Amino acid sequence: MNIGDVSARSGLPVKTIRYYEEIGLVKPTRGTNGYRAFGEKDLHKLAFLGRARALGFTIEDCRALLALYEDQSRASSDVKRIANEHLAQIESKIFDLKAMRDTLSHLIDECAGDHRPDCPILENLSTPPLRH
C-alpha cells in the first residue's frame, strides 16, 4: 500500500503519517522507487493511533499504549494507569474551561453590545480582581 491508500483507509493525513514515521511510531519498508510500502499491520497501527489521538492521548501516551498493545505479557493495570492519568487531566481541563466559560458568559450577559463604548468585559479585564 502506498501512503495515499493508508491515508484514505486510516483517515490520517499523508503528512501526519510521514511525521509518525519520522518519530518512529510506524516503520514502513521502502519499494525500489523509494515509495513507502505499508502493510495491513501498519494500517492497523495508524488507525489505533488515530483513535487514541482522538481521545486526547499525547503522542508519548500513544507510544506507550502501542508498546503495551504489542506486549503480550503486559498487565491490564499498566494500561489502566495511563488511561486514568489521562482521564484526570481531561477532568481538570473541563473544570478550568467551565470556570472560564462561567466568568466569560457572565461578563457577556452584562455587556449591552450596542454602539456605546461602555463595556463591562473590558472594565473587568482592566481592573484587578477584588480580594475579600
Next chain:
Amino acid sequence: MNIGDVSARSGLPVKTIRYYEEIGLVKPTRGTNGYRAFGEKDLHKLAFLGRARALGFTIEDCRALLALYEDQSRASSDVKRIANEHLAQIESKIFDLKAMRDTLSHLIDECAGDHRPDCPILENLSTPPLRH
C-alpha cells in the same frame, strides 16, 4: 520600574514580559544602561493581558481587546463579538472533552486493571468503531 518589578506586580514571568515586548504588546522605553523601563500604564496593560490570557483568549484576541480598550470610540458590540466567539470555542472544547471523558471512563470501568493481559481499553483502540 525594571522588568523584575513589573513581573512581581503583574504576576507574569519575566520571560513572558520580554516575549510580549518582542511581539509588540508592550513597548517599554529603555534606560541608558539598556534596561527596560516600564511605567504604570505598561503594568496595567500587562495585568490586563494576564487576566485575558487566564480566560483563555489567544494572544491575537488579546491584541484586539487591547486595541479596543485603548480606542475611546469603539462600540461595546465589537468587544462582545470577540468574547462571544471565544465563548463558543470554549463551549465546543468542553463538549469535546466531555465526550472523551465519557468514552474513556467507560473503558476504564470495564478494565479489570489487574495482572491479566486482557484489556478492553486496548481492544477498543485496536478495533474500528462500529457503524450502525
Next chain:
DNA sequence: TCTTGACCTTCCAGTTACTGGAGGCCTTAT
C-alpha cells in the same frame, strides 16, 4: 511516444505561547 496529471519523495519553515540556558554586562551591598 509523448504528455499530462496525480502521486510520491525530501527538506525547510511556520504555527502557539512561551521556557530554558549560555554568555556577558550592570548594580548594589559588604
Next chain:
DNA sequence: ATAAGGCCTCCAGTAACTGGAAGGTCAAGA
C-alpha cells in the same frame, strides 16, 4: 574589591503537526 543577583541578547526547544517548494515516478490518453 568582590560576590550576588538582576538585567541584557541570542539560540534552541516544546507539541504535533501543516504548508510549500523542488523534483522524481507512474498510469492513462492522444
